Amino acid sequence: MNERAKKTPQQALELLIKGNLRYTSNNLLEHDRSVVQNELTNAQYPFASVLGCSDSRVAPEIIFDQNLGDIFSVRLAGNVASKHALGSLEFSTEYLGTKIIVVMGHTSCGAIKAACDDFKGGNIGTLIDDIRDAVKDEKAIVNPEERNSGNANFVDRVCWINVQNQMQQILKDSSVIQKQVKAKQVGLVGAVLHLNSGQVEFDLKNALI
Numbered sequence: 112m113n114e115r116a117k118k119t120p121q122q123a124l125e126l127l128i129k130g131n132l133r134y135t136s137n138n139l140l141e142h143d144r145s146v147v148q149n150e151l152t153n154a155q156y157p158f159a160s161v162l163g164c165s166d167s168r169v170a171p172e173i174i175f176d177q178n179l180g181d182i183f184s185v186r187l188a189g190n191v192a193s194k195h196a197l198g199s200l201e202f203s204t205e206y207l208g209t210k211i212i213v214v215m216g217h218t219s220c221g222a223i224k225a226a227c228d229d230f231k232g233g234n235i236g237t238l239i240d241d242i243r244d245a246v247k248d249e250k251a252i253v254n255p256e257e258r259n260s261g262n263a264n265f266v267d268r269v270c271w272i273n274v275q276n277q278m279q280q281i282l283k284d285s286s287v288i289q290k291q292v293k294a295k296q297v298g299l300v301g302a303v304l305h306l307n308s309g310q311v312e313f314d315l316k317n318a319l320i
């Protein structure tokens with residue numbers, strides 16, 4: 112059995128936290144990608160799944176300082192838990208044995224900003240439909256003139272609410288993952304990457320671990 116299979120969700124989370132610390136302190140591991148590539152030709156043992164945004168600045172392998180084969184990465188603008196995203200996540204937990212699912216939003220997210228501005232139309236609009244609830248669920252900012260992408264505070268709040276909503280969506284629409292989380296085989300945690308510092312802020316208070 113690969114070492115990965117023995118890890119707990121808590122240990123998987125700690126690996127990500129430590130990796131992000133290495134990234135923010137510019138103390139990166141020396142990853143020998145060629146050796147790993149040989150090992151990974153016929154199998155993979157990722158320990159974490161990340162549902163993240165497609166944004167070019169948020170690559171999970173880089174910001175968590177991990178090597179090839181470490182992170183099963185599902186990326187869609189706005190880190191939405193669409194049916195296809197759920198299929199990918201289920202594959203990773205059920206068949207590859209990942210121990211934790213991180214739903215990771217980020218600051219200055221274009222998809223979140225588009226939802227804040229009620230963008231409509233085309234396939235982008237369809238994707239934004241999956242984020243609109245987060246805008247509705249934001250109740251703290253009442254002045255309509257402050258409820259748009261020009262207000263960074265509003266955008267940040269909607270970003271966090273969207274992370275929580277997508278976590279709920281995973282539990283609601285994936286009986287497979289719901290069962291694994293309930294049995295504590297797989298952890299589920301929300302997070303937001305701060306682009307200015309590279310720091311990933313985990314919402315440990317609402318983590319299911």
Ligand SMILES: [Zn+2]
Nearest residue numbers: 164166220221
């Ligand atoms: Zn984004």
